[in-house]
Amino acid sequence: MFARALRVRGHTAIKGSERRKLRADVAAAFPSLSAEQLCELVPHKEELSVVKAYSHRGDAITVYTRGRNPVLFERERALYPTVYTLWSYPDLLPAFSTWPPVLQKLAGGADLMLPGVLVPSRGLPQVQQGTLCAITLVGNRYAPVAVGVATMSTAEMLAAGMRGKGFTVLHTYMDHLWGFGDKAYPPTIAPLVADPVEVENTDQEDGDEEAEEQELDGNLPADPATQVDVSSLSLQEGDGCVRLTEKEAACDNHAVDTAEDENLEAQTDAEGSRTPREQMDELFQQCFFHALKCKVKKSELPLLTSTFLRNHMFSCCPEGQQLDVKKSSYKKFSKFLQCMQQKDILQVKELNKGVESIVGVDWKHPDIKSFVVPDGFSPVLDTPESKGGDGEPLYHPPDIVPLYGVSVKMAPLFQESGHKKGSILSSSDVRSIVIDYVKTNELVDETNKNFVKINPILCDCLLDKAEQDSISKLKWDDLLNRCLAQLQPFHQVTFFGHEPIVRKGKGCPIDITIAQRSSNKKVTIIKNLELYGLDPQSVATTLQQRVQASATISPLPEAKDRVQVQIQGNQIHHLAKLLLEEYRLPRKYMQGLEKAPKLGRKK
Template sequence: MFCKAFRVRASTAIKGSERKKLRGDVAAAFPSLSPERLVELIPNKDELNVVKIYTHKGEAGTVYTNSRNPILFEIEKALYPTDLLPAFSTWPPVLQKLAGGADLMLPGVVVPSSGFPQVERGTLCAVTLLGNRAPVAVAAAAMSTTEMLAAGMKGKGFVVLHTYMDHLWEYGDKSCPPTLAPLVADPAEKENAENEEEVEGKKPGNSFSTDTPQHVNIGDLSLKEQNSCPVVMGKEELNENRAAETAEDGSTGAQQDAEDSRTPQEQMDALFNQCFFHALKCKVKKSDLPLLTSTFLRSHMFSCCPAGQQLDIKKSSYKKFSKFLQSMQHQKILQVKELTKGVESIVEVDWKHPDIKAFAVPEGFSSASAAQDSKSEDREQIYRAPEIIPLYGVSAKMVPLFQDSGHRKGSILSSSEVRNIIINYVKTNELVDETNKNFVKVNAILCDCLLDKSEQDEISHLKWDDLLSRCLERLQPLHQVTFFGQEPIVRKGNIEPIDITTAQRSSNKKVTIIKNLELYGLDPQCVANILQQKVQASTTITPVPGAKDRVQVQIQGNQVHHLAKMLLEEYQLPRKYIQGLEKAAKLGRKK
């Protein structure tokens, strides 16, 4: 949060009443804090200041300082102290990456023999370095203690908010953390530290030792004891890195190093989680629900993807977007229902869920641009018509004709595959008429499969076109729909076209009714909003009579002409999938 410079917009001395209120807020947030420690943290007479800031991500925050040294900071009405928190230890060399903006991954957390403190997801925690219980970072737990252990200590453990050596630390007097010995000597931790250093090929040593200065070398980095104060050697290089990071768009170099340690699958999972929470927090509104899952992925999550990266569900551990949403549903973040057969929609979102509230918009995105992106006009521009392919299933009656090619009842084929199988069958059985190659001789199998009983005694030859068309008519109709960025969906029957009708209402008023928009990945609410803006007429969403979990868009007046232009030209849907365009009102001459 403070890995890059923040902007101060105001700094004022705290009033007596505000000091009392602040002390009450801290006591309420941290009930285990003793009155003596509370007075020590917020003294009665020392000068306290309230500093209003904007972080480099554009977040508004408040910092409370004592003699210019930050003691508390507040983001989104949540107080974050630099002490008073359950502590987790990490290796000293990790400090450089944390100061550079990286989050703390679980492989970098030292597991003490006494066990971890019991925390829940979102709990504020302190990060200490091995051998010194003085906090060097404040972070929010990305998962509970139970989840950390169940995950085998893999993945992101803590979202770092503030660290020693960051810009908030530089705002103060730049004092160093004190050297505080562990409350209980843990020989297992020392043994683990030595083993870790041996595996990495480094010399074992205890940082923060008051007897003999020790060094841990990682490239040009070394941790050294100077006047009982641990400092990072090569801080100029760290500042240079920060300057380079400010000039670049995207994640910091330290974050990239941390991400590089993960597998590509883990990185894609993390990217999907980031775009998911970003979309819910900044783009989806309660009025948008129910929202098609395809629309959510295409119009919301894709636009939240950082520049230079691309969401690909096949490269994640979920493999299918529906499974990713099931995982979010298990965490009670949202609820997904199949309102139309084969078409799922997000029907409910828990906006107060800790994961949504704790999510911070990545750098490069602003709330204003996110709100602008969520407008219906933008959704309209990035809509991509689904790819629809007619398919055919082998029925029981047609099995004799297809079994030689290795297909059985229920096999799914495209029209080109059916054509090739029929041609190969005719040539293999030498059924082409010698006198006229445009005709095919009908054998017993073709007779049983393709001819009606009244035709079996009369027809001995069929033209090629007639043969193929009869074959397709007797196969079970299916169709495959592929929405952009999603797995193909195969459904029975032919796809229903978008149905446009007009009806008469009271007072001789006409209305236009549109059905089956969901089958083509179109959000009925989004279409209604766009139509309302274009024709300046009221729209409503109503259930389809006689159909369960289906909705239709109703708009005042005969708007078939505007609908045709939008569906054919803007959404680029094929005309064969739209029914009722002939009902457009005829344009008469103006008198």
């Protein structure tokens, strides 16, 4: 469902009544959640947003985000957890395991076939057809990587000999819904109780030394007597589903098991003497000092505390770990910042009612100066071009070329060159065809070669009724301009690394306007960002950080699949700097930059 990018229609903070309704819906959909877990998932006061979007198939999707990460999504009035939620509550759904090479196919939109499902010695979870299930990987069976719906009951799966499609996959780790959040990696989650049968089987087959390592991380292989014959599996994608080859499964599984054994041993040595709460406190302080030392600039102050947490601290979190203030001793991010303020590291003030901002940072504080950035991290400038991390390409302005379509009226003129109604031509093609037509039909005026004689076809195609009796000749430039004016406008857009896209119309520039709101306040409205490959949410967030003014995204009334960005005040100066200097968009692709406020003369 999320193999391709979402079309976002709106992004708003959730209201109190909607929050209460959502909490009731979550309690009904997932009765296994305790009251405490329910309050963590749908908090009473913590930031919670609603994103209205459409999938590439046209399905209406509602995504609920907490902080930066999507935690739930709703489709056809049914609620589903994201992988971020399942990593916090791994026992929320019945879980089925598959092999690591399958994950890439699942993220690409494939469903899961039963031959790719591992049958453990303790048996499969008992589910019915239509049950919502989690899908995990061999090597880390307790950190779900996908959410799917069972296409048959457990009894039917076994009766079918573990053949056929087992699960319709809705959402996976590494898909675009996962990419909507902070793009964290699956954590290593140990099981609550190890399966003694699996331990015994492993001892018999692999020896005592390997069994000890596999007991350590809880990733124990299934009983070979009850497994599906791995040699019968093949990695093929048929009907949108997945099968697996034995060679790829063995190689990937061994690599995953070895890496996770080493990681878990290191974590056990370092963390064995500390409680989970102490570990989370240390992680918060590490990300806090890392963000202040490498991410935040003095020019960004004052900086909203929520923006500091979402855009700076989350990006400093090490791979495989997640910041969760509820699991720390602070319980609230505001209390954590108060503690840092008491140490004179920073200053926090409530500039607007109910909204706190960081107004000052002491970068010479000993705690900041003595902080050492962990291995593997490097300071990253938060510019639009550096946002191409995690494999995303850097932004390149598109190449836009005007095209022309042959209309019904102009078809007779282009018929001799083999072009029919609807043919798409460039301006040079149109020029060449018209010149060849004039020369072939000997229409160049003998007395003055700068003029072209009008024959019946040219008369019908290019002249109005009032002109048909009075005009017998046209200049070359006038003839070509009239031809282009009578053709249907198209344009071709070519994004870097993609095939050209032909669109109808002349092509809309990025439209920048200033509107008047209540109390004589002005707002800047930006439209058509999507047409140039720009993410409206990213542009709105960048502007909001730079000018410290609220920005909203709302659907564009005249276009169903596009949105507009609205930000308080006349911010054209900042917007022009962003689009022209950083995104390097040519000025010809924008209209409205002349409406920037006039700067006062310096005395």
